[in-house]
Amino acid sequence: MSTIDAFKNGLKKTVEHLKIEYAKLQTGRASASLVEGIMIDAYGQKQPLKAVSGISIQDARTIVIQPWDKGVMQQVEAAIRDADIGVNPVNDGVAIRINLPPMTEERRIQIVKIVKELAEEARISVRQQRQEFHSNSKRDEDRSEDEHRDFEAALQKEVDKTNKEMEEIAKGKEEDIMKV
Numbered sequence: 727m728s729t730i731d732a733f734k735n736g737l738k739k740t741v742e743h744l745k746i747e748y749a750k751l752q753t754g755r756a757s758a759s760l761v762e763g764i765m766i767d768a769y770g771q772k773q774p775l776k777a778v779s780g781i782s783i784q785d786a787r788t789i790v791i792q793p794w795d796k797g798v799m800q801q802v803e804a805a806i807r808d809a810d811i812g813v814n815p816v817n818d819g820v821a822i823r824i825n826l827p828p829m830t831e832e833r834r835i836q837i838v839k840i841v842k843e844l845a846e847e848a849r850i851s852v853r854q855q856r857q858e859f860h861s862n863s864k865r866d867e868d869r870s871e872d873e874h875r876d877f878e879a880a881l882q883k884e885v886d887k888t889n890k891e892m893e894e895i896a897k898g899k900e901e902d903i904m905k906v
Contacts, residue, residue, distance in 0.1 A: 729859065730880050736855045737888040744848040744892055748899045751837055756783045756826055761791065766805045768798040775802065789824040791815075829903075837903050845896040849889060856885050 749759035762776040775781065779793045779802060793802050803822055806815040812833075816823045829837075863869065863877050 729863070729877070730884070733855065733859050733881060734884055737852060737884060740848050740851050740855070741888060741891060741895070744844060744895060747844050748841065748895065751840060751899070751903070753829070753837070753903050755786055756789045756824075758783065758789065760811060761789060761806060761809075761824065764805050764809045764811075766798065766801050768795075768801050775805070778802065784823070787826045787828075789826070791822040791824070792820070793822075834903050838900050841896055841899050841903065845892055848892050852885055852888055852892075856881050 746759075749757065750763065751760075758776075758781040762774060762781055764775045765772045766775055766778055768778050775791065778795070778798055779791045782790045782792075784790045791802060791806075793799050799817060799819075799822070803815050803817045806813070806822065806824065813824045813826060816825070859881055860878060863874060866874075869877070
């Protein structure tokens, strides 16, 4: 694998991480990704909710969680409450229902700020990766000055392309959140 391919791979992982983080944000519509990563203390160890329960979407505002073992129902309910995602789980003995409240304008603005912060963290990660590859390239004494300049240009081209992609993803998420 060439150095540029390794760099592209690292950038792709950064974009995927950003998408995963965006999926976790509550946008007022039910989404399994909002809860599936919550860690549950079950069977003597921490596990993600999706490992101990079935998660389904009943309607646009309701998530239904059915633990496969009713013995972990209390732990699941407690973990959701402790996850601080702004919801209150309702345990009916068979399943846990989460009714998402309609989002207020104030909450939408808060989430848009989080979207921007996550995008900035991703841009910082991209810059750090570029710097790391740039520094490693400078140590490579087999490269001529022209090859080094071409390599830097290729790195910058990939950075620009990735930043544009992340900006479009962030803009789409902001629009999604601000939709009433």
